[in-house]
Amino acid sequence: MDFFHVLVVLLESTIRVSVPLIFAALAGLFTERAGIFDIGLEGKMLGAAFAAGAVAAVTQSVWMGLLAAILISIALSLVHGYASITQRGNQIVSGVAINFIVAGSTVILGEAWFRQGGRTPALGEGARFQTITFPYADSIREIPILGPIYSDLLSGHFILTYVAFAMVPISWWILYRTRFGLRLRAVGENPGAVDTAGISVIWMRYRAVICCGILCGFAGAYLSLAMTAGFVKGMTAGKGYIALAALIFAKWRPFNIMLACLLFGFLDALAIRLQGNPLPLIGQVPVQLMQALPYILTVILLAGFIGKAIPPKAGGVPYVKER
Amino acid sequence: MDNIAIELRGIDKSFGPVHANKNINLKVRKGTIHGIIGENGAGKSTLMSILYGFYQADSGEILVDGKAVSIRDPNAAIAAGIGMVHQHFMLVENFTVLENIMLGAEDSQILNKGIAKARVELKRLEREYALEVDPDAVIEELPVGLQQRVEILKALYRRADILILDEPTGVLTPAEADHLFRVLEQLKSQGKTVILITHKLREIMAITDEVSVMRRGEMVATRTTAETSVEELAELMVGRRVLLRVEKGEARPGEVKLAVEGLTVKDGRGVTMVDNVSFNLKAGEIVGIAGVAGNGQSELLEAISGIRRAVSGSVHLNGKPIEVTGRADPSDLRNRGLAHVPEDRHHVGLVLKFEECENAILGYHHDKRYLNGVFLNVDAIRKDAEKRIAEYDIRPPNPRLKTANFSGGNQQKIVLAREMERGPDVLIIGQPTRGVDVGAIEFIHRRIIEMRDQGMAVLLVSVELDEIRALSDRILVMFAGRVVGERGPDATEGELGLLMAGVEGRKEAAE
Numbered sequence: 001m002d003f004f005h006v007l008v009v010l011l012e013s014t015i016r017v018s019v020p021l022i023f024a025a026l027a028g029l030f031t032e033r034a035g036i037f038d039i040g041l042e043g044k045m046l047g048a049a050f051a052a053g054a055v056a057a058v059t060q061s062v063w064m065g066l067l068a069a070i071l072i073s074i075a076l077s078l079v080h081g082y083a084s085i086t087q088r089g090n091q092i093v094s095g096v097a098i099n100f101i102v103a104g105s106t107v108i109l110g111e112a113w114f115r116q117g118g119r120t121p122a123l124g125e126g127a128r129f130q131t132i133t134f135p136y137a138d139s140i141r142e143i144p145i146l147g148p149i150y151s152d153l154l155s156g157h158f159i160l161t162y163v164a165f166a167m168v169p170i171s172w173w174i175l176y177r178t179r180f181g182l183r184l185r186a187v188g189e190n191p192g193a194v195d196t197a198g199i200s201v202i203w204m205r206y207r208a209v210i211c212c213g214i215l216c217g218f219a220g221a222y223l224s225l226a227m228t229a230g231f232v233k234g235m236t237a238g239k240g241y242i243a244l245a246a247l248i249f250a251k252w253r254p255f256n257i258m259l260a261c262l263l264f265g266f267l268d269a270l271a272i273r274l275q276g277n278p279l280p281l282i283g284q285v286p287v288q289l290m291q292a293l294p295y296i297l298t299v300i301l302l303a304g305f306i307g308k309a310i311p312p313k314a315g316g317v318p319y320v321k322e323r
Numbered sequence: 324m325d326n327i328a329i330e331l332r333g334i335d336k337s338f339g340p341v342h343a344n345k346n347i348n349l350k351v352r353k354g355t356i357h358g359i360i361g362e363n364g365a366g367k368s369t370l371m372s373i374l375y376g377f378y379q380a381d382s383g384e385i386l387v388d389g390k391a392v393s394i395r396d397p398n399a400a401i402a403a404g405i406g407m408v409h410q411h412f413m414l415v416e417n418f419t420v421l422e423n424i425m426l427g428a429e430d431s432q433i434l435n436k437g438i439a440k441a442r443v444e445l446k447r448l449e450r451e452y453a454l455e456v457d458p459d460a461v462i463e464e465l466p467v468g469l470q471q472r473v474e475i476l477k478a479l480y481r482r483a484d485i486l487i488l489d490e491p492t493g494v495l496t497p498a499e500a501d502h503l504f505r506v507l508e509q510l511k512s513q514g515k516t517v518i519l520i521t522h523k524l525r526e527i528m529a530i531t532d533e534v535s536v537m538r539r540g541e542m543v544a545t546r547t548t549a550e551t552s553v554e555e556l557a558e559l560m561v562g563r564r565v566l567l568r569v570e571k572g573e574a575r576p577g578e579v580k581l582a583v584e585g586l587t588v589k590d591g592r593g594v595t596m597v598d599n600v601s602f603n604l605k606a607g608e609i610v611g612i613a614g615v616a617g618n619g620q621s622e623l624l625e626a627i628s629g630i631r632r633a634v635s636g637s638v639h640l641n642g643k644p645i646e647v648t649g650r651a652d653p654s655d656l657r658n659r660g661l662a663h664v665p666e667d668r669h670h671v672g673l674v675l676k677f678e679e680c681e682n683a684i685l686g687y688h689h690d691k692r693y694l695n696g697v698f699l700n701v702d703a704i705r706k707d708a709e710k711r712i713a714e715y716d717i718r719p720p721n722p723r724l725k726t727a728n729f730s731g732g733n734q735q736k737i738v739l740a741r742e743m744e745r746g747p748d749v750l751i752i753g754q755p756t757r758g759v760d761v762g763a764i765e766f767i768h769r770r771i772i773e774m775r776d777q778g779m780a781v782l783l784v785s786v787e788l789d790e791i792r793a794l795s796d797r798i799l800v801m802f803a804g805r806v807v808g809e810r811g812p813d814a815t816e817g818e819l820g821l822l823m824a825g826v827e828g829r830k831e832a833a834e
Contacts, residue, residue, distance in 0.1 A: 177433065177434050177435070178432055178433055178434060179429040179431065179432050179433070179434060179437070180432070181434075182422060182425070182426060182429065182434060183426065183427070185415075185418075186415045186418065186426050189415045189416065189417060189418070190413065190414065190415045190416065192409075192411075192413045193413040193414055193415050193423070193426065194426065194427070195377075195397065195413075196375075196377070196397050196407065196409065196413040197397065197413075197426050197427025197428070197477075198396060198397040198398030198400075198401050198427050199426075199427050313416070321377060321378070
């Protein structure tokens, strides 16, 4: 195996593991830019993955699964919204609560409905996403350099993968080029300015939360309908937190988010790749160290290398008119 | 009747047990500047917030141009032609001027079209009212005077005919305030109606046509400005006669108590906030530091009182050095005779959730007279607090009451009593009367002079130029971190204003 081939394989799996991160981090972008901290990305993603797996297994339709994922994720987002916007509760507590409730209830419901130890039944062909092969992908694979890039790196992914990467410029456009985006960003910086301009702060924030729900739905569906064939308990395995780290790391900007997610995805792919293989010079590295690398990197980089990450000013603060 | 722009009839509003507005009636004539004056907490801002739809009145009617309107939210106020410039600007700081002006009035879902239109409209407004501002500048990079201009433009962009300004000059230099007044005159000449809320009598006299006075939630009088006087308005505001001028004798400065030499302080971002400042403070004198907020006064106070570390320079207290560049310890400084009344009493001076008597000993709680072995001697603390409450006329006179429940003036008295009564050699006071009502201002000013006459050295920092001029024996003016001039107590406002604006030299304002 030459170096180039290893690199292509590594990058291919980087893309594969980055997709849920990108969806989830963009989801967090919408809520946090509107001034609501969202530590519940993990829970929403997990809930969506379960809903997708369960509904796809029963209906045998991948699209019904995706729809269910989005609906459940929006519902969980609205719970977070109700607690933190309407009831002005603590946003961190509300987010953590969602993570815990979902982690427990998906296992209980899964066991009650399918009796497979918290799993949903393995999905057949029509009930999960299939990879898309670009035209001529097989015939030009042999061309050096460009061949593998086209055939292995660009071609052969799930539709959701392409959607995820398309969502990056789309999110940027919504946030920076539409009225909705202008108001959403304003509500995260100075809700008073939005309120005095005659726009409802509450309704703006609810809409942001719904956007987050939709994107987390995609993230969850990708996990259980594309990456694997069915739901496994706890299958998000901290991806929601990594997405959150990527969001902060990227200073709440869409294109930076994509790069941060790809970086974390790359580390993840590298960790898998290096399992059992000794590193040159260093020798055997415990796999746990590699898995912890994204977090260690976030802490180190945030501590000084990328400069100060300035969060939206009104983040975490429920809006109350004076008095 | 048709020349009445706004009429309020029987407006009533309570916040829980607080009756903020009691049966308010008010008529504002079209094309005039109408002042509303009153002490802090008199209910001015509440009344205007009701007019702008921010709060709902419990009862009463609002008439705009003679027609009863229901103003349920700011949208309705904007539709009725009412615009408001808030005391704390309602601007998104990392947005551009144009984005802020458009926000909420964007016209279309996609921004591009709206931006082009807004640019044209903004140009027109700028020409018409002489309100130039760069539409692509980011708000946080603009000086406050320009930020306020953006707020005014925001209201005009929404076609407001009636403009409410809530304490607009609090953050401005005298020159900026003058410019604002010219803008208001200009608006008036174009037929707009202006409502000016303020607690500064001078502004009312300078610019308004009519003035209404509020006291404790009630509208107590409306006068034609030309036919009233500062004394009458002050009396109406407070409900009794007030001495507006502080009487004080000649200062008799003694030995140097505090010597500051080449002090330089940087903030967290590494920006130089205090730049090579030197001065002496003698026993029995009050040195005032004038300047627009944000020109390094706060950092200077913090460095001297040991809260913030200086980069270089030295400070000597009673001839002995304070480690301003190292680990100066505020409690050690306190023992050495330096008392500090911080600028921001809510964040630095008091713990609002504590009882009054607990705040009255904050920082002095290691004092032997408050201790019983390792425990606090609660009886002694309360007895002491009661004594202070009587001396400083702190109301309500209850040492067990939560500090948050005292008014601004009484909270300030709690801090002053604590810091003054130990008889320090040097007293450093920041913004002694910020958010304090006229009656209490009189008391605090008299107290500061008394302390001086007893031989205390007082360093006074205030953004209120009137206060600086009334109290100080010497005035230092700070601009951009440097002391740009020293003047005597008889310096004119114009002279100080020029220094505060960074115009150096002795050019007098055109008479």
